[in-house]
Amino acid sequence: MTSGNRLIIDDTNFFTEAVGDHGLEQSDLEALSPRLDGLRERLKGWRQGSEPTFFHLPFEPDHLQTVYEWGQRITAGFQRLVVLGMGGSSLGGEMLVQCLGGSEALSNVLFIDNVDPVGIEETLQGVAWDDTMVLAISKSGNTAETLAQLLTLLPHMERALGARVVRDHLLAITEDEDGALARVARSFQAPVLPHPPVGGRYSVLSPVGLLPAYAAGIDVEAVVAGAAHMAEKCLEADITTNPALRGGGAQYLLAEQGKSQTILMPYFERLNKVGSWFRQLWAESLGKLDAEGRHRGLTPARALGATDQHSQLQLYLQGPADKTFTLFIADEMVYCGDRIPARFKEVGAVASLAGHSLGELLAAEFMATRETLTRNGRPNRTIRMPALDGSVLGELIMLLEVETVVVAELLGVDPFDQPAVEESKVLTREYLAQMEGRINL
Amino acid sequence: MTSGNRLIIDDTNFFTEAVGDHGLEQSDLEALSPRLDGLRERLKGWRQGSEPTFFHLPFEPDHLQTVYEWGQRITAGFQRLVVLGMGGSSLGGEMLVQCLGGSEALSNVLFIDNVDPVGIEETLQGVAWDDTMVLAISKSGNTAETLAQLLTLLPHMERALGARVVRDHLLAITEDEDGALARVARSFQAPVLPHPPVGGRYSVLSPVGLLPAYAAGIDVEAVVAGAAHMAEKCLEADITTNPALRGGGAQYLLAEQGKSQTILMPYFERLNKVGSWFRQLWAESLGKLDAEGRHRGLTPARALGATDQHSQLQLYLQGPADKTFTLFIADEMVYCGDRIPARFKEVGAVASLAGHSLGELLAAEFMATRETLTRNGRPNRTIRMPALDGSVLGELIMLLEVETVVVAELLGVDPFDQPAVEESKVLTREYLAQMEGRINL
Numbered sequence: 055m056t057s058g059n060r061l062i063i064d065d066t067n068f069f070t071e072a073v074g075d076h077g078l079e080q081s082d083l084e085a086l087s088p089r090l091d092g093l094r095e096r097l098k099g100w101r102q103g104s105e106p107t108f109f110h111l112p113f114e115p116d117h118l119q120t121v122y123e124w125g126q127r128i129t130a131g132f133q134r135l136v137v138l139g140m141g142g143s144s145l146g147g148e149m150l151v152q153c154l155g156g157s158e159a160l161s162n163v164l165f166i167d168n169v170d171p172v173g174i175e176e177t178l179q180g181v182a183w184d185d186t187m188v189l190a191i192s193k194s195g196n197t198a199e200t201l202a203q204l205l206t207l208l209p210h211m212e213r214a215l216g217a218r219v220v221r222d223h224l225l226a227i228t229e230d231e232d233g234a235l236a237r238v239a240r241s242f243q244a245p246v247l248p249h250p251p252v253g254g255r256y257s258v259l260s261p262v263g264l265l266p267a268y269a270a271g272i273d274v275e276a277v278v279a280g281a282a283h284m285a286e287k288c289l290e291a292d293i294t295t296n297p298a299l300r301g302g303g304a305q306y307l308l309a310e311q312g313k314s315q316t317i318l319m320p321y322f323e324r325l326n327k328v329g330s331w332f333r334q335l336w337a338e339s340l341g342k343l344d345a346e347g348r349h350r351g352l353t354p355a356r357a358l359g360a361t362d363q364h365s366q367l368q369l370y371l372q373g374p375a376d377k378t379f380t381l382f383i384a385d386e387m388v389y390c391g392d393r394i395p396a397r398f399k400e401v402g403a404v405a406s407l408a409g410h411s412l413g414e415l416l417a418a419e420f421m422a423t424r425e426t427l428t429r430n431g432r433p434n435r436t437i438r439m440p441a442l443d444g445s446v447l448g449e450l451i452m453l454l455e456v457e458t459v460v461v462a463e464l465l466g467v468d469p470f471d472q473p474a475v476e477e478s479k480v481l482t483r484e485y486l487a488q489m490e491g492r493i494n495l
Numbered sequence: 496m497t498s499g500n501r502l503i504i505d506d507t508n509f510f511t512e513a514v515g516d517h518g519l520e521q522s523d524l525e526a527l528s529p530r531l532d533g534l535r536e537r538l539k540g541w542r543q544g545s546e547p548t549f550f551h552l553p554f555e556p557d558h559l560q561t562v563y564e565w566g567q568r569i570t571a572g573f574q575r576l577v578v579l580g581m582g583g584s585s586l587g588g589e590m591l592v593q594c595l596g597g598s599e600a601l602s603n604v605l606f607i608d609n610v611d612p613v614g615i616e617e618t619l620q621g622v623a624w625d626d627t628m629v630l631a632i633s634k635s636g637n638t639a640e641t642l643a644q645l646l647t648l649l650p651h652m653e654r655a656l657g658a659r660v661v662r663d664h665l666l667a668i669t670e671d672e673d674g675a676l677a678r679v680a681r682s683f684q685a686p687v688l689p690h691p692p693v694g695g696r697y698s699v700l701s702p703v704g705l706l707p708a709y710a711a712g713i714d715v716e717a718v719v720a721g722a723a724h725m726a727e728k729c730l731e732a733d734i735t736t737n738p739a740l741r742g743g744g745a746q747y748l749l750a751e752q753g754k755s756q757t758i759l760m761p762y763f764e765r766l767n768k769v770g771s772w773f774r775q776l777w778a779e780s781l782g783k784l785d786a787e788g789r790h791r792g793l794t795p796a797r798a799l800g801a802t803d804q805h806s807q808l809q810l811y812l813q814g815p816a817d818k819t820f821t822l823f824i825a826d827e828m829v830y831c832g833d834r835i836p837a838r839f840k841e842v843g844a845v846a847s848l849a850g851h852s853l854g855e856l857l858a859a860e861f862m863a864t865r866e867t868l869t870r871n872g873r874p875n876r877t878i879r880m881p882a883l884d885g886s887v888l889g890e891l892i893m894l895l896e897v898e899t900v901v902v903a904e905l906l907g908v909d910p911f912d913q914p915a916v917e918e919s920k921v922l923t924r925e926y927l928a929q930m931e932g933r934i935n936l
Contacts, residue, residue, distance in 0.1 A: 117754075140801075140805040141802075171831045171853045171857075196844035198754040199856070201844060202835055205845065231841070233842040237839075238842060250865075298802060323611040337810035349813060349815050353814065355794075363916065364695075370918050371915040371918075373783070379836040390613065392647040394643055394647055399676045401678045402637065402692070404642055410927055413612050414930055415640070416609075418924075419640075422920075425919075425922055426919040426922060473576075475808050477867050478808060481863035482862075483847040489858075495861075495879060
């Protein structure tokens with residue numbers, strides 16, 4: 055099931071030997087270690103299922119059974135899956151499908167994660183309802199946008215299918231059986247599956263992320279096995295060898311030195327959505343008040359190699375030293391793409407390109423960016439995926455989740471809540487209620 | 496040609512009256528004014544064409560003539576335009592086409608702005624070379640990625656079209672007639688158009704951005720007219736009424752107070768690429784060393800409403816107070832989209848949604864986010880587009896360009912160079928030269 059390939063993390067360039075004063079000393083990391091004792095114990099408990107957490111999801115076979123059962127019904131009966139959801143209800147599945155699904159999967163499994171009327175219309179262009187399944191996901195069951203997505207699609211589905219048939223084309227995932235999503239689904243006699251008792255941004259290794267992935271033809275068992283393998287590694291006591299204690303600890307220490315922006319920069323477009331998923335995980339888990347009422351948090355940002363070398367690299371190298379960088383590469387990127395023909399090799403700037411593949415150029419650009427960041431004292435690490443398969447992606451998902459929890463522990467914040475966004479949800483409903491006729495923007 | 500609609504900028508929430516200590520005093524802005532006297536004079540000279548700058552582009556009718564001449568040839572002879580370019584050679588055109596082009600234009604005008612082999616293959620799926628024109632853009636004429644894109648496409652074109660016909664399907668834009676791009680194009684007897692003598696990230700109002708826009712059916716004359724209108728407004732002396740002096744000055748002052756991250760958050764997916772274009776403009780123009788060798792710069796980031804309320808809003812509200820926000824809205828977003836049917840209005844959370852359109856929900860979410868940011872002391876402004884048309888977008892482009900120059904002036908950096916990225920370009924060629932057989936990532 056697993057490829058035998060494993061994630062390779064190289065954080066050499068986080069340390070002073072590589073980046074001078076902007077880096078860490080190995081001893082700083084070791085000194086941090088005792089502050090993680092409490093978390094070490096909690097991780098052990100989570101591994102045993104002491105309380106429901108993302109950390110235990112890969113060890114719960116029920117999730118895979120649900121995914122197989124419903125996934126087989128979907129793939130047997132439908133050409134297309136439309137996933138409705140916001141934030142954590144959507145981003146995990148989107149990441150899995152974009153990284154591992156291939157272009158056919160991308161057009162067969164569609165995600166609607168906004169209420170933009172034009173965007174939704176474009177996404178649904180060409181969707182034939184009679185071979186389409188709609189999967190609506192909301193942990194609370196009361197997410198305004200997800201309800202709005204579903205309620206505006208339903209009349210189209212009913213017109214195309216007839217009211218009674220809608221039940222065979224609709225599936226809901228929610229935690230609250232009395233929430234609005236469950237009630238709407240049940241009114242059509244459509245099935246409602248339970249959302250695991252973890253926050254949306256930590257739900258990717260449950261049916262929330264794995265069911266869309268299965269529908270896209272992805273080996274979900276490999277994803278789970280990779281995550282389980284990484285979870286076991288994250289139980290090691292030694293901060294220098296436990297990848298999440300080490301990675302989270304290093305990023306915390308660098309943030310304390312003023313490098314509070316975390317740039318995720320993959321050099322392979324298929325990995326681009328890892329940044330979107332991580333960006334929610336990192337922002338919502340860390341950006342909040344600590345016990346002393348201080349505003350804490352690290353700001354995530356996405357970049358894309360090689361494109362953003364022509365957009366952000368100038369700032370990264372000579373702007374304020376307020377960032378750390380995680381570069382992602384997949385070995386297979388090097389070995390694909392057309393070769394640049396030799397026939398123009400006499401033409402100045404072409405000389406050094408001729409004979410090389412596009413993938414080799416992309417790899418050379420990655421190596422040059424890594425080296426230039428390092429020479430300019432910008433702490434960076436590389437996460438290398440020897441194969442871009444489910445097992446390696448599963449490892450990466452678990453690593454980034456546990457690193458997030460490690461940084462939260464060190465910042466003194468709760469990684470699992472999001473107390474600030476409630477106010478905006480209440481206000482949205484108030485503004486809607488006030489809207490009569492002309493709207494005063 | 497212009498719609499009569501004009502951009503509306505509301506920066507009330509940048510000031511202390513709205514956001515308390517985190518905001519500005521009107522007097523801070525007035526005190527800044529004398530530091531912009533030199534720039535005021537330069538802007539006047541630029542308006543007269545004293546030296547080639549972006550500021551004069553809307554007043555150069557030659558550009559529109561070139562765009563009409565070549566644009567008509569392209570649209571008369573071809574179904575599809577493929578634009579090859581990196582950074583500023585691509586982002587301006589991408590922005591215009593995404594904002595104004597509609598979904599048919601998006602599939603007829605394609606942009607390749609990376610050397611990712613899988614990404615390029617996916618972009619070109621279904622492209623028939625016999626009705627496709629390729630437009631390759633590189634200011635220097637020696638951009639490695641653009642040359643690699645073109646040189647790997649050429650064999651496909653030659654196979655499909657025959658070597659002699661390629662010349663009718665290829666058009667280059669470059670400043671250096673002896674550069675590699677011009678030499679490759681000329682070897683096929685393909686035409687080479689001049690790149691204006693301004694940096695790529697300031698080139699959108701020349702054929703670099705306008706020719707792809709024309710091919711997408713966009714009213715380019717309106718874009719230019721809107722930009723010209725805004726340029727004239729940016730010549731006003733008074734910092735409180737000149738929109739760019741005011742906007743740039745305010746963002747500089749807020750950055751000096753520690754708010755050095757600039758978040759662009761449109762509430763309309765069609766406006767999403769404005770963030771990608773702005774992000775290069777802001778990062779490459781401002782992120783550099785000043786005369787004293789200090790690392791200066793403001794970090795841009797993209798967000799998307801309402802999606803990122805479920806991803807970044809928690810961090811924006813309770814994380815470190817290190818950000819300012821520019822929210823974009825277009826009036827038309829409110830008046831489109833299906834209405835949420837009333838029939839489920841008894842179902843708890845649906846009650847407040849029933850009867851409203853998706854656009855109204857999106858508008859309510861924008862209003863709620865603006866209010867919540869303000870209540871939490873997070874400086875924000877709103878840029879409102881009464882119509883999403885060429886004229887209003889032209890205004891926005893010029894505003895953001897001049898604001899960038901204003902902030903550069905105050906930081907004491909040159910907005911038009913990008914000295915740091917050369918090292919990485921040299922290293923890329925070195926690593927490529929060393930690649931023989933197995934590659935050591």
